[in-house]
Amino acid sequence: MTPRAFAKVVTANDLRIGDVVYLTADDRWTRHHHLAELIEDEAHAQMRLLHAIAQKSVIVGAYLADARQGGRGPEPVHFREAFRTRGPSNYAHGKQADHV
Amino acid sequence: MYNYSDFDDAFVRARVAQFAQQVERRLDGSLTEDEFRPLPLMNGLYLQLHAYMLRVAIPYGTVSPRQMRQLAMIADTWDKGYGHFTTRQNIQFNWPKLPDVPAILAALADVEMHAIQTSGNCVRNVTADHFAGAAADEIEDPRPYAELLRQWSTDHPEFQFLPRKFKIAITGSPNDRAVTRAHDIGLRMLRNAAGETGFEVLVGGGLGRTPMIGQVVRDFLPVADLLPYVEALLSVYNSFGRRDNKYKARIKITLHETGKEELSRLIEEKFTELRRQFGGNDQRLLADIRAAFAPPVFRTASTDSFDAFYSADPVFRAWADTNLAPHRHPDYAIVTISLKAHGKTPGDATSHQMRLIADLAERHGHSDLRISHEQNIILPHVHKSDLPALHAALSQAGLATANVGLISDIIACPGMDYCALATARSIPIATQIAQRFKTLDIEHDIGPLKLKISGCINACGHHHVGHIGIPGLDRAGVENYQITLGGDGTQTAVIGEKTGPGFAYSEIVPAVERLILAYLNLRLSPEETFLTTFRRLGMLPFKDALYIEKDAHHAA
Numbered sequence: 001m002t003p004r005a006f007a008k009v010v011t012a013n014d015l016r017i018g019d020v021v022y023l024t025a026d027d028r029w030t031r032h033h034h035l036a037e038l039i040e041d042e043a044h045a046q047m048r049l050l051h052a053i054a055q056k057s058v059i060v061g062a063y064l065a066d067a068r069q070g071g072r073g074p075e076p077v078h079f080r081e082a083f084r085t086r087g088p089s090n091y092a093h094g095k096q097a098d099h100v
Numbered sequence: 101m102y103n104y105s106d107f108d109d110a111f112v113r114a115r116v117a118q119f120a121q122q123v124e125r126r127l128d129g130s131l132t133e134d135e136f137r138p139l140p141l142m143n144g145l146y147l148q149l150h151a152y153m154l155r156v157a158i159p160y161g162t163v164s165p166r167q168m169r170q171l172a173m174i175a176d177t178w179d180k181g182y183g184h185f186t187t188r189q190n191i192q193f194n195w196p197k198l199p200d201v202p203a204i205l206a207a208l209a210d211v212e213m214h215a216i217q218t219s220g221n222c223v224r225n226v227t228a229d230h231f232a233g234a235a236a237d238e239i240e241d242p243r244p245y246a247e248l249l250r251q252w253s254t255d256h257p258e259f260q261f262l263p264r265k266f267k268i269a270i271t272g273s274p275n276d277r278a279v280t281r282a283h284d285i286g287l288r289m290l291r292n293a294a295g296e297t298g299f300e301v302l303v304g305g306g307l308g309r310t311p312m313i314g315q316v317v318r319d320f321l322p323v324a325d326l327l328p329y330v331e332a333l334l335s336v337y338n339s340f341g342r343r344d345n346k347y348k349a350r351i352k353i354t355l356h357e358t359g360k361e362e363l364s365r366l367i368e369e370k371f372t373e374l375r376r377q378f379g380g381n382d383q384r385l386l387a388d389i390r391a392a393f394a395p396p397v398f399r400t401a402s403t404d405s406f407d408a409f410y411s412a413d414p415v416f417r418a419w420a421d422t423n424l425a426p427h428r429h430p431d432y433a434i435v436t437i438s439l440k441a442h443g444k445t446p447g448d449a450t451s452h453q454m455r456l457i458a459d460l461a462e463r464h465g466h467s468d469l470r471i472s473h474e475q476n477i478i479l480p481h482v483h484k485s486d487l488p489a490l491h492a493a494l495s496q497a498g499l500a501t502a503n504v505g506l507i508s509d510i511i512a513c514p515g516m517d518y519c520a521l522a523t524a525r526s527i528p529i530a531t532q533i534a535q536r537f538k539t540l541d542i543e544h545d546i547g548p549l550k551l552k553i554s555g556c557i558n559a560c561g562h563h564h565v566g567h568i569g570i571p572g573l574d575r576a577g578v579e580n581y582q583i584t585l586g587g588d589g590t591q592t593a594v595i596g597e598k599t600g601p602g603f604a605y606s607e608i609v610p611a612v613e614r615l616i617l618a619y620l621n622l623r624l625s626p627e628e629t630f631l632t633t634f635r636r637l638g639m640l641p642f643k644d645a646l647y648i649e650k651d652a653h654h655a656a
């Protein structure tokens with residue numbers, strides 16, 4: 001298997017609401033994974049993460065999550081991150097509620 | 101029911117005020133994430149996958165109708181109109197917003213509730229037999245002791261930073277419905293030869309990463325010695341428990357590494373020293389607490405209407421057969437309201453359901469309500485003549501599912517639908533299994549069966565003590581479900597054995613179905629339960645059903 005190329009997004013939860021957010025290339029926090037900045041350089045990723053962590057009164061629990069380029073923009077790789085883009089599977093709560 | 105003293109009330113309100121200020125300082129940026137992190141945990145607030153979660157303690161599972169209505173109000177005002185009852189007799193709200201949490205805590209304080217010590221490395225909510233004070237097989241109501249332990253452990257200065265969290269369970273019955281053997285301390289009431297009551301003290305039980313059944317460190321502890329003994333035990337654990345490795349920090353590891361003899365000796369030594377210091381104050385307190393748990397005044401009335409409905413109405417009869425348990429008063433029954441309607445999330449109740457249950461407890465149940473660790477709600481005292489009306493009212497609200505103790509009465513932790521620690525989902529597995537067996541229409545034929553699902557190794561869903569246990573794991577980035585068989589959470593507790601390789605998300609429900617069909621073929625008679633059959637035959641025939649039939653199916 002060829003090693004997967006480095007590709008990450010910075011994600012966190014909104015400090016007030018708890019909703020999942022992603023860091024965009026122009027330093028905003030978006031609620032949509034596909035609008036996140038896809039970071040393909042490791043050093044840059046660390047810098048972006050530090051930048052995120054510094055925003056302590058806006059977000060909580062920032063980390064780097066694996067991602068890949070998709071049709072609309074970055075897509076999650078792991079199922080946990082895929083769930084975080086939607087919400088729970090037992091009720092139409094969380095992000096998926098906004099899409100219906 | 102125990103009512104807060106002025107002291108309790110002032111303490112809880114002071115904590116709410118404290119936390120309100122801490123939240124304010126977090127929101128205005130004067131507290132960093134790291135500085136703030138321990139504070140929500142001291143108040144039961146977690147950050148989960150999609151939102152915050154607030155865990156509220158329901159001490160020993162006892163809740164009044166007034167409190168239940170307040171929980172419904174909280175669900176409507178600050179959450180999404182429902183609450184999730186857990187295996188630790190707590191309720192969790194899955195969607196509170198951080199700025200609202202102080203208001204929620206204040207609303208809880210208004211009805212003598214709080215979220216203190218529902219997280220962190222302290223003594224957690226003391227859990228108890230959910231049939232306490234009502235069960236026909238009970239020696240004595242264990243709740244006064246549970247309340248004594250609660251008061252003693254709440255904000256106990258010595259035990260706020262234990263090596264790890266600490267869970268105590270208590271039962272007053274020889275038949276253990278409180279899983280006492282899977283707790284850090286399990287207390288099981290019994291009588292000695294002289295007829296006096298005491299506790300068998302079990303230590304070092306626990307599920308999770310290293311599942312273990314508790315061991316008896318004291319065969320008979322006179323009830324009057326409870327507090328000094330438990331304090332001695334905690335104190336020894338606090339000194340010897342490992343703080344260097346969080347996976348080795350529970351008392352089960354201390355027990356394992358120190359040895360039962362030596363640990364018992366240390367506890368007894370400390371106990372002798374502490375016992376003198378208590379000087380009878382705990383017993384005076386206990387006497388006051390006892391008065392608060394006096395049984396209701398039972399009603400004398402004919403039970404003919406119950407008998408008539410039972411023989412005439414098959415739906416009522418099915419419900420009565422599964423959801424009622426023997427009460428110590430012959431004209432009464434203990435009612436379990438199933439929160440496991442097929443296809444619904446185990447343990448969830450809507451605010452409407454909570455209010456209805458509160459009303460019904462007042463109308464038919466001497467205003468008493470319990471939450472079971474099996475994620476159902478109990479009306480412990482219902483006169484049999486009230487059962488038909490109660491059943492009719494429950495039916496209207498989707499609360500009359502006749503499945504208590506059956507395969508669809510599944511314990512399931514929140515799993516990866518909510519929990520930040522999860523490695524797989526558990527709720528959809530539970531709902532699919534329940535629906536599948538409803539479609540097959542064989543769950544009454546299968547009979548008593550405890551199926552328990554956890555979304556990770558932490559085993560909040562008690563899967564190790566399920567007759568069938570399902571832990572969900574992450575195998576190379578895919579959800580994978582193992583199966584354990586033969587677990588038992590009662591007085592004959594056993595940790596279930598792994599069957600072998602796990603199953604994919606889409607394969608686990610068919611796998612459970614193969615297991616059950618194998619059991620139906622293997623049992624000697626319909627009376628032989630799944631667990632008894634497993635104990636008689638061992639793993640092999642079930643493994644065959646799980647793996648060989650699967651391969652045969654694939655080859656075909």
Ligand code: SF4
Nearest residue numbers: 513519522555556560
């Ligand atoms: S068992 Fe794991 S997934 Fe389930 S609630 Fe506990 S920590 Fe979360």
